[in-house]
Amino acid sequence: MRIAVDAMGGDQGVMVTVKGSIEAVKELGINIILVGNEEIIKNELSKYEYSGNNIEIISAEDIITNDEEPAMAVRRKKQSSMVMGLNLVKDKMADAFVSSGSTGALLAGGLLLVKRIKGVDRAALAIPYPTKKGVSLLLDAGANTDCKAKYLQQFAIMGSIYMEKILDTANPKVSLVNIGTEEGKGNELSKETYDLLKNTNVNFTGNIEARDIPEGDADVLICDGFVGNIILKLTEGLAMSIFSLLKEEFMSSFTSKIGALLLKSGLKKFKKRLDYTEYGGAPLLGIKGVVIKAHGSSDAKAIKNAIKQAKILVENKVIERIEDEVSFLGGNHDREERI
Template identity: 55%
Template sequence: MRIIVDAMGGDYAPGPQVEGSVRAVQELGVEIVLVGKQDILQKKLDETGYTGNQITIRDAADIITNDDEPAKALRRKKDASIVVAANMLKNGEGDGLVSTGATGGVLAAGLLIVGRIEGVARPALAPVLPTDKGPALLVDGGANADCKALNLLQFGIMGSAYANNVLGMKNARVALVNIGAEEHKGNDVTRAAYEMLKKAPVNFTGNIEGRDIMDGAADVIVCDGFVGNVILKLTEGLAATLLRNIKTMFMKNFATKLCALGMKGPFSEFKKKMDYTEYGGALLLGLKHPVIKGHGSSDAKAVFSAIRQAQKFVSAGVVEKIKEDLEKMEETQYGIES
């Protein structure tokens, strides 16, 4: 299996991208194509001491940044690393793509170059959230600020396929984010989506309120990208605040430092549970080939985890399973016009 890595995207690129790729080759047995400036990448690769033949470099001289307008940048910067990487994926030169670059550029490259699965109205970002009962998938994490009921329905179907086949869940529980648990709550879009999800080929458990998400009340959390991104950023901020305050509490005086020694094991487990680098990145669900968007500040561990995530997605054949589930979705059954 060959995974393409956009090695120039990210706050600290290309160090973490190269180091994470070397680890992936050594531990996962995948082949890696690093896309970016040849001389810089070769120097970084030499610094790791890697001498094998499972990592190759594809030269790309440009970069799409957060300051670029994504769609225009794809046309103007044809030699940008994410553009070259996406075209490679489209042309069958790799099985999956990992990038920690500018979100807009990655989304645009996925949608306009890699392309959507037939029948998918809109692809969605699917980050993994840590909960009391294990990981949960958030769909959409920020790709689509405004959604129709059909979009939310498809998010639930695609998220269920991903959760069951990649995250190891059985009959994943799908829930719709709302302002109340009752069926009649919400706006026109969420009420319509509720009715559609009830008929969908997924284990739909109803509405879920924000306070229940972190309890692990559902495995797939469905919402539009505006709400999803707020949930995602709030979760990240809350986790960072909790960890910081716990550390401050334990370092307060000699007695608390002694307590900290006894709590080192449980605290490390909690920290690992809340660490985004364990999950790698957010898959762009609904594309013909897997594209994973990692956090801009990803370190080598996060890049490795994202590559592992791509490997699992490809091995499980999730794209085909999404196609099968969408084919079961007769439009007339949901009152959707073609």
């Protein structure tokens, strides 16, 4: 198996992508294609005295940055590590692509280059969301701001397959994020989606209120990309602000300082439990290839985990399974991408 890795992506670039790739090669028995500036990559590889032939370099001159307009950048920067990596998947030269670069560009590129699966109206970004019980899969986490009920229905099918095959959850519980638990609650979109999900081949358990999301009773959380992104970002923001408030209280007196010291390892463990980078990358579901978005702040271990995740996706033929399931729905595929 050959997995392409965007060597230039993420906050720490080659420093972590190269190290993560070396670890992946050793641990997973796969081949890696590092896409990016050849000289920089070779220099980084030499630090690890890596001499094996399981890592190949494909030279890419350009880099797409986080502040570029995604679709424009993908169209113009054909020599960027991201576009070249995605093209490797499209051309079946690689089985999967992992990038910690711009989320927007990866989404746009995935749609424009790798293209949607027949029957899928919209591709979704699926994020592993840490809960008290483990992890739920939240989708869409921001790829589609305005959704129709049938898109959400497709997200439910794709999320369900992913959760079952990749995160080993038998018969995953699919819940619709809503502002009340009873049927008939919510906005027009959620009412219509509820009706569709009742008659969809997933284990639909009804609505879930945002209050109950952290409990972890749902395996797959369905919502439009606007709401999904709000949930994701608010979770990040609250966790950060709660930690800074805690720190403030802990530093406020001599006894509390000692208390905090005694709690140090517990607090660290706790922080780790809330950190969603711990739970691997986010797959872009609905396109004709395996594409994983690793977190921008990924370290080498996170990169290695994202590669591992890509490997499991390929091994379990998740794309093919989505194709099969979605073909029953009869979605519209002839639409041009509007990005």
